[in-house]
Amino acid sequence: MADDVKRMTAELVRDPSSLVFLRLGEVLRADGQVEAARKVALTGLERHPDLVDAHDLYARILVDADDVEHARRVWNGVLQLDPRHQGAHMGVGFLHYSRGDLDAALDHLELALAADPTNKSVVQALHAVRDVAESVVSEEPEDAFAGFEGQDRGILLVDRQGRALNGNVLGTEGRDTKDEVAAHLAGVTQEMERTARMLNLGEWKWLIVEADNGNAHLTPPDAASLLWVVRDRDMPSGRLALLADRAGAAARTWLEAQHL
C-alpha cells in the first residue's frame, strides 16, 4: 500500500490536475490516515469543485472524522447535483441507519442499488438493514403500557404532529378516540409552549387537568413525543402524576426500542 501511495503522490506532484487524488484519498482513508486523506480531498476539490465523486470522497472522510452533520450536508449537495449518485445514497443511508431511522436508510440504499444493481456492497448493506428492520418489527411490543393500572381507560403516547404512537383512550360510551385525542394534544402542546414562552414560565414540564368526569396528565417523555394519561375523578391528581411518571418510563423504553 505504501508503494501505491508513493506512486499516486508522485503522479499528483507531476500532474496536479490528475484525478488520481480520488484513489489516493480513498487509500489513505482506508488506512486510517484521516487527516492526510482530508488534505488530499480538499486539494482535489480546489481543482475540481464540480466533481461529485470528490465531494463524495470528502463526505466519507468527514464521517471518519466524526463530523457527521458536515458529511450529511456534503452528500445532500452531491444528490442535488446528481440525484442518482450511488456513493451519496450509500452515505446518506448509512447516516440514517446510524440514527436508527431504518425506513429512510432503506429508501436510500434502494436508490443506491437502482443506480447500479451489480454493486455487491450495496446489496449486502441492503440485506443487512432489512434484516435489522424485520427483527425490530418482530420485537415490537403490542402495547407499551401492558399491565398498567386502568390502561384501557386512557394512556396514550403521541408524536408532536398529533399522531398516535401507542396506547389507547376511550371516549364517552367506550368509543376508541385515540386519533382524535392525539390531534387535540398537538394543539394543546403548541398552546402550552406559546404560554410558557410569553409568560416566562421556562420549559413546560407537565399539564394537569381536572375535569368533570376525569383527571388528565400530559408530559413529554422525550423531545418528540407526548404522554396523555386519563383516569376517573376518584384517582387524585397527585397519584395520577406518579402513574404518569411510571408510564413515562415505559414510553421511553418503547421509544428507544423503536430507534434501535
Place this chain on the structure above:
Amino acid sequence: MSGRFQGILDTITRVRGVRGAMIVACNDGLVVADSLMEGVRGNAVAALASSLIKHAANATAASGAGAPQFLHLQGSRGALLAVSGRSEILIVAVAEPSVNVGLVRLELIRAAEAVN
C-alpha cells in the same frame, strides 16, 4: 376594580409564591379584574389561559373526561393555574415554580365560588 373582586383576588395573592391572580372572561380572554405583581402581563395571561383551557377542553372531552375544572401548567421557571367558575369566568394565578399548588388550587376554587 370593585372592592369585592379585589378582596377575592387578595386571598390568592397572599399565598407565598403567587405572582398574580386575575378573573378572566372565558369567552373572549379579557381581564375582568386583576391583582398582579409588577412585570406580570395581565392581558397576555388572560388571553393565554383562556386559549389554553379551550384547547385542553377539546382533549378532555374527546377522552371522556368532560369539561376542565382545574388546570395546572408547570414550567421550569413558573406555573400557571386556573379554575373554571360558573358564568364563563376563569380564576387564574401565575406563580413561582415551587409554589404550594394544593393551597393555590384551594384558594382558586374558593375564589370561583365567591365570584359565582
